[in-house]
Amino acid sequence: MAKATDSIAFSTEGPRKEATKSVSPERGSRENAVGTRFSNDLAATPADASLTKREERWTIPTLRLRVSGMVREGIVLRRRVVSPVRLSGRTLDSLLTKREMGELLALDHALVSLRDPVEFPGLLARVAKIVPAASILAFASQFDVRSQEARLATSAVPDYPEEWLRRYFCQGYSRIDPVLQSYAASFQIVSWSPLLQKVQSKRSRAFVREATDFGMEYGLTCGLYEAGTSQATLFSFSGKELEQEIRHQTVLHHLVPHLSGAIIRASGIPANPARVDGLSLRELEVLRWMKEGKSNWEVSRILRVSEATVKFHVKNILGKLHASNRSHAVALAMEHRAL
Numbered sequence: 001m002a003k004a005t006d007s008i009a010f011s012t013e014g015p016r017k018e019a020t021k022s023v024s025p026e027r028g029s030r031e032n033a034v035g036t037r038f039s040n041d042l043a044a045t046p047a048d049a050s051l052t053k054r055e056e057r058w059t060i061p062t063l064r065l066r067v068s069g070m071v072r073e074g075i076v077l078r079r080r081v082v083s084p085v086r087l088s089g090r091t092l093d094s095l096l097t098k099r100e101m102g103e104l105l106a107l108d109h110a111l112v113s114l115r116d117p118v119e120f121p122g123l124l125a126r127v128a129k130i131v132p133a134a135s136i137l138a139f140a141s142q143f144d145v146r147s148q149e150a151r152l153a154t155s156a157v158p159d160y161p162e163e164w165l166r167r168y169f170c171q172g173y174s175r176i177d178p179v180l181q182s183y184a185a186s187f188q189i190v191s192w193s194p195l196l197q198k199v200q201s202k203r204s205r206a207f208v209r210e211a212t213d214f215g216m217e218y219g220l221t222c223g224l225y226e227a228g229t230s231q232a233t234l235f236s237f238s239g240k241e242l243e244q245e246i247r248h249q250t251v252l253h254h255l256v257p258h259l260s261g262a263i264i265r266a267s268g269i270p271a272n273p274a275r276v277d278g279l280s281l282r283e284l285e286v287l288r289w290m291k292e293g294k295s296n297w298e299v300s301r302i303l304r305v306s307e308a309t310v311k312f313h314v315k316n317i318l319g320k321l322h323a324s325n326r327s328h329a330v331a332l333a334m335e336h337r338a339l
Helices: 098-113 117-130 162-170 178-186 192-196 202-213 240-244 246-266 281-291 296-303 307-321 326-335
Strands: 008-012 016-019 056-059 063-067 075-077 135-144 149-158 219-225 231-238
Touching: 098 117, 098 246, 098 326, 117 135, 117 149, 117 246, 135 246, 162 202, 178 192, 178 219, 192 219, 192 240, 219 240, 219 246, 231 246, 240 246, 246 326, 281 296, 281 307, 281 326, 296 307, 307 326
Parallel strands: none
Antiparallel strands: 008 063, 008 075, 016 056, 063 149, 135 149, 135 231, 219 231
16 A cells, blocks of 8 residues: 555545534534534535425535545645745736735735634635635645545635535536646646636536536636645635736735635644744744745845845745745744744
């Protein structure tokens, strides 16, 4: 059998039915403002899911994680740290107005300060105002090494088509979704429409037609997954304008680490430790300018040091915080009140 350090495969169980009775309080369920339930076992069920004539509720199936070699189908996630990506040659503060930058930083602070899961949907709604997203779907999961499986916590705003989400899992579309396949291969922001337009198989074309019927043909998918951790997040933002302007993708790239930390805390998943106390004064100074969206070159000019020196500090910061990129490092530092 493959070792835990090998590739991991996502696969889904078949759909389950359960009675409409709510999860019992002893299981520690917590329901948020839009009806998404976060439970202690990380299984999340839309509280207002559509009921069949027999008054039964379809639930989102458990997402199983098994070491590759044990499962032949599914989406393969390789254990590696996501490298920083430059979506454009411009920094955030050059793409946004001062007012927009202020709103973004305020949202950053709200996300890293989140402790009450009821507030998470409201923060997603604020994201939808900063970037033109018609709807947002958020996932968080934690991998159990002993059982080799994980369950999902979910949240969606403002009008994510619940019927589409139900059909997506019940029909096993995760196995043929080109967007999910592409994201799992790169762990970078993925635009939907270019991939959906290239599908060839009969079943894939049927999947695209159905997604289009639900208005899910344009959008972006992104998330966070790191080597050596048991946590993963994924966010789907629908909207045609999102694909057309690089500024929106740059903003989302910045927000993903903050969103990831927020949904992990909201769902009750234990956070991975970050060595904030190991940062030097100079590294904290570099971090403060990273928070402002400054590039290595800009930080070097501000601090009057070489760009190579700044790169050295950034590398150390990422390593000490176990961060996958600059935005993730800033999010972790803010979460632990180092900034």
